[in-house]
Amino acid sequence: RKEVEQDPGPFNVPEGATVAFNCTYSNSASQSFFWYRQDCRKEPKLLMSVYSSGNEDGRFTAQLNRASQYISLLIRDSKLSDSATYLCVVNKAGYSTLTFGKGTMLLVSP
Amino acid sequence: NAGVTQTPKFRILKIGQSMTLQCAQDMNHNYMYWYRQDPGMGLKLIYYSVGAGITDKGEVPNGYNVSRSTTEDFPLRLELAAPSQTSVYFCASRSVGGSGANVLTFGAGSRLTVL
Numbered sequence: 001r002k003e004v005e006q007d008p009g010p011f012n013v014p015e016g017a018t019v020a021f022n023c024t025y026s027n028s029a030s031q032s033f034f035w036y037r038q039d040c041r042k043e044p045k046l047l048m049s050v051y052s053s054g055n056e057d058g059r060f061t062a063q064l065n066r067a068s069q070y071i072s073l074l075i076r077d078s079k080l081s082d083s084a085t086y087l088c089v090v091n092k093a094g095y096s097t098l099t100f101g102k103g104t105m106l107l108v109s110p
Numbered sequence: 111n112a113g114v115t116q117t118p119k120f121r122i123l124k125i126g127q128s129m130t131l132q133c134a135q136d137m138n139h140n141y142m143y144w145y146r147q148d149p150g151m152g153l154k155l156i157y158y159s160v161g162a163g164i165t166d167k168g169e170v171p172n173g174y175n176v177s178r179s180t181t182e183d184f185p186l187r188l189e190l191a192a193p194s195q196t197s198v199y200f201c202a203s204r205s206v207g208g209s210g211a212n213v214l215t216f217g218a219g220s221r222l223t224v225l
Contacts, residue, residue, distance in 0.1 A: 032212045043200055043216035044153070087153075091212045096141060096160050097168065098214065102152035 003027060004090050006101035013108055017078045021104045023088030024070045032091035033064055033071050037084045038103065044087055047073075078108045112136050116201050116217035123191040123224045131186040131220045133201030141204045142184040143214070144168075144176065146197040153200065159184055191224045198222075 005024045013019045025033075033050035048055065050062040050071050061074040075082055088101035117132045135142065140161045145153040145168075155168030159178040173195060175187045184203075188195055201217040 034213070036214075041198075041219075043219050044214075045216070046213055049213070089214070096166070097143070097155060097158055098212065100153045 003099045004088055004101040006086075006088050006104045008102060008104060010105040010107050013078050013106070015078055015080060015108055015110055017108075018074065018076045019078060019106065020072055020074045021086055021088075021106075022070050022072050023101050023104075024068075025088075025090045025099075026069070027090075027092055028066075028069065029092050029094075030069075030090045031093040032098075033062075034089040034091075034098075035060075035062060035071075035073050036087040036089055036100075038087055039084050047086070075106075078106075080108050080110065082106060083108045114201055114203055114215050114217035116199075116220050118220060119218065120221045121223070123188075123222065125191060125193065125224060127191050128187065128189050129191070129222075131188070131199055131201075131222070133184045133186065133217060134182050135184075135201075135203040135215070136182065137203060137205070137215065138181060139203035139205050139215075140181065141206065142178065143202045143204075144174075144184070144186045145200045145202065146170065146195075147200060148197050156186065156199075188222075193224050196222060196224045 035047040036044040037047045038044040054063045059076045063072045085103040087103045091098045114135045143158045144156040157176040159165045199220045202214045
């Protein structure tokens with residue numbers, strides 16, 4: 001089982017739709033969780049950290065389920081500008097490196 | 111704040127040539143990383159450093175070397191370039207403590223083509 005797994009997509013949704021991505025991680029010692037966004041041919045940028053109690057930032061909501069070892073990202077009222085690849089990133093306690101999922105591609109159409 | 115600065119942005123190399131990709135950060139981050147990303151693929155860790163004078167291999171270190179003589183700079187050297195090293199290279203850094211702990215900041219990338 002890969003350390004961090006994501007559905008590669010693409011997820012094709014119309015503007016205004018709600019879309020959700022999941023990411024599973026295999027190591028129960030994982031401590032910190034993040035969603036990054038990567039636009040085509042650009043560098044990844046932090047979208048949001050994921051906290052145990054769940055957190056929201058505008059149209060974006062992140063959830064963590066430690067028991068089932070997955071995190072989720074919900075995007076409401078999708079915009080054309082949300083089209084990107086969304087990367088799940090996990091950090092294990094005491095490790096110097098972070099583990100990236102391969103990303104989920106989202107395409108929002110008019 | 112400039113953040114993480116990478117140079118050059120683009121480079122074409124001939125097989126067998128060598129070059130150095132430069133990376134500098136002005137955030138006083140201890141941890142720095144080099145990743146490569148092939149078209150349509152995920153990020154792969156090449157090398158990383160947890161502080162000046164300390165470097166370690168990632169999952170794909172062959173054909174590369176790094177050094178970390180200062181906190182700010184983390185150059186990546188390609189020796190004897192091969193077509194398989196055609197990729198986009200990203201440098202990143204992060205702090206260890208504080209509110210931004212574990213959050214990676216990336217440079218804009220260096221696109222390398224080996225012909």
